Amino acid sequence: MSDVRAVLMQKVEAAHDRLVATTQRLVAVASPNPPSDTAEIAAVAEALLREIPGIEIEAIEPEPRVRSLIARLSSGRPGRRLIFNGHLDTFPVLETLPWTVPPLGGVLKDGKLYGRGVSDMKGGIACSLLAASLLADHRDTWRGEIVLTLAADEENMGSLGTGYMMEHVPQARGDANICGDVGSPKIVRFGEKGLMWVEVEAAGEPAHGAHVHRGVNAIDRLRAALDRIKDLENVPFQAPAVVAEAITKASGISEALSGRGESQTLQRVTVNLGTIEGGTSPNLVPIHAIARADIRLPVGITTDILAARLDEWLAPLEGVSWRAIRRFEPSFTPPDHELIRRTASVAAEVLGSPPAVNMRVGGSDSRWYRKYGVPTVVLGLTPFNMGGADEYVMVDELVAVAKIHTLVAFDFLSAR
The missing domain is CATH 3.40.630.10 (Zn peptidases)
Known part of the structure; x- marks a missing residue:
């Protein structure tokens, strides 16, 4: 041979x-x-x-x-x-x-x-x-x-x-x-890593920008929701020891080729807020806003866990809804x-x-x-x-x- x-x-x-x-x-x-x-x-x-x-x-x-x-x-x-x-x-x-x-x-x-x-x-x-x-x-x-x-x-x-x-x-x-x-x-x-793409929408009530007391700003509502989505980066989890050890051992060669910080990125949830849309004019209170985010998951956590957190955290926010566009497990x-x-x-x-x-x-x-x-x-x-x-x-x-x-x-x- x-x-x-x-x-x-x-x-x-x-x-x-x-x-x-x-x-x-x-x-x-x-x-x-x-x-x-x-x-x-x-x-x-x-x-x-x-x-x-x-x-x-x-x-x-x-x-x-x-x-x-x-x-x-x-x-x-x-x-x-x-x-x-x-x-x-x-x-x-x-x-x-x-x-x-x-x-x-x-x-x-x-x-x-x-x-x-x-x-x-x-x-x-x-x-x-x-x-x-x-x-x-x-x-x-x-x-x-x-x-x-x-x-x-x-x-x-x-x-x-x-x-x-x-x-x-x-x-x-x-x-x-x-x-x-x-x-x-x-x-x-x-x-x-796994991934979950999410879409978050917020609804408001119309008013002139000078009379904000008469309306509800959808972008403000969306901002609050996006802050909670970023909090997913702090959700605790436990990676299998064999995976964590391999990542650590590989860091010297791997980071030189793939960028400094790769090892940390591989071992944590990351949230990239990719797009935000909303409003029609600076002097109008926006009645609709929407954002999309790319969430990446390390081994040791699932999309079900993150989805449950989003349900829990976003449900109390009036006028806010969300959905998962794509989901793949690590x-x-x-x-x-x-x-x-x-x-x-x-x-x-x-x-x-x-x-x-x-x-x-x-x-x-x-x-x-x-x-x-x-x-x-x-x-x-x-x-x-x-x-x-x-x-x-x-x-x-x-x-x-x-x-x-x-x-x-x-x-x-x-x-x-």
Whole structure:
């Protein structure tokens, strides 16, 4: 097996130009969300998949043009099923930003590969595609099957993409999932915070701004409600010791890449008041105001607990109502799980130094896999200017991630 692993490593290195070209083909097709139209990018991804001998491909389209793909590659022998998961949609292209390169051009310059969605996550998909292709050439050395789920709708929380496939397509589930979503090859992510988006409304009574005694200001009512929502950041909870220990241990490497303070953010409830609207004129008492907030939850607390607090705290506020727009629970695969250990070991082998093993601040489609009991690891490319002008990734990281995906899949499927 060591000989096969060495050959696979060499083949990834030899496929450098192919890996770049695959990423460029994916970047060249716009797939912004909104509107979650992935029909054209799915056609390109399908063409790339068909280059893998013996692969079976099915298109999944729960709504018109919201298209995902599921591809199956069998070894011909019974064994475990490994999933490579990725999302085809991206942030909006935003051509009006000050791009210095064409946003869909896939420009390669100074070891950097540019384009909208190259980090989130068309480069990661290219890595998984190469891994599957190389493993197809050596299918006599592993058992079971490899499945690629290339999903729509991730930027809209995935209910019509990975979520739909997990609920309706049995072969989309498996024994383990590798996701190449944005991150860093130096950080093995084993879980992510949950989220709850809330909308809060306040009603008032009209009056002229000079006669405030005759009206009720909806914005004042909303302000009081928003203060209580911010109080969610102080709700006590107890995280599992294994998660807290992993976050602390990872901080030295992880914060250098993801920003100082990441460790604290991973271990507390955060509230971002994202939008506020209300009123029509400075000299009129507003009769309506509305705000929306993004609440992120660490492992150890649930959306039910936070919702109960909001019911309790906001109910006494006259004229105020609230509702949850979206809810996902925090989730994690135990950091000592076989998949996480294998990924960390391979990453150390490829990079020459041990990676951090940590939670993820942002969300990913991996939440859907964990929801259905599928162990999941996220390891992808470091993002530069993600969502902004001149988004890019480092080509040497493309190669590193492709090596890690290939070897982890091989090790997992060849294990006795």
